[in-house]
Amino acid sequence: MARSFNTNTDNSAEWLTPPEILRALGPFDLDPAAPVVRPWDMAARHYTKLDDGMAQPWEGRVWLNPPYGRETFHWLARLAAHGSGLALIFARTETQGFHEQIWAKAHAIFFFRGRLRFHRVSGERGGTANAPSCLVAYSPEDSSRLYRAQKERALTGALINLR
Template sequence: MKNFNSNTANSQEWLTPPDILRALGPFDLDPCAPVSRPWDMAARHYTVLDDGLSKPWQGRVWLNPPYGSEVFSWLERLADHRSGLALIFARTETRGFHRTIWAKAHAVFFFCGRLRFFHVNGTQGGTANAPSCLVSYGDDDTASIAAALDAGHINGRLVLL
């Protein structure tokens, strides 16, 4: 069993599709925002220059963490914070997924098909190299997923834990 959520070897930043943000938002904080971005993911942003993992988190968090060995550190932080949603690859077999999601989350939403993320210049990229999921650690955030699903803004399966 792997212990990390791996992306390809590239170092490009990939942005959440804006229609997903509109369907699930608004959010107060994005602690993993790109330095340069074509749209805001939340009212406040921390970038790699700020080290959002070490900064205080307040309000509802949008978390599209850097993929790699540190992804589960970000999810631990969101699990402790208890307010917000994370968008990650659905690597359900990893130790980190078992430890930070199956054991702590309120719900997981599995997208039907693979997402197409965006480049920091605002253009849409290719299809992701793995399936994605949303992770909720509280009732209100699970309700926002359910409302977006019911309205047809997202397509997939919501699993309550």
């Protein structure tokens, strides 16, 4: 099964989280949707599409940059059930999945100012994302990390606490 992680104006299949976001919010115990090839680690442990991260056990604090498209909200449902971690997704606030898996379940949402530039699997920066992005927190601890990163100006945007 082919998976895409982030699409942007370069229309490539896999896009990596900018490392400055991970530094601002980490460390993380698990990335269940990691690219097979990556120039840096997103977490202490990784599952790739070869491991089928949805079928594996999730433990600890999770970093999730899920496959984008129809699968995105299945991954978010799993993260919400797990109860500890952050997800980086497009800010498609009007969708049914956003209402069911984020507005109804998340502790906080951070909306980035401007559009992100993700990285290619080679590590070089790619083009600008084709939609705005947000970070979704599923625990009080993760909400606190978003607040600290915003306060320290490691992330710029707006934080909304939901719970």
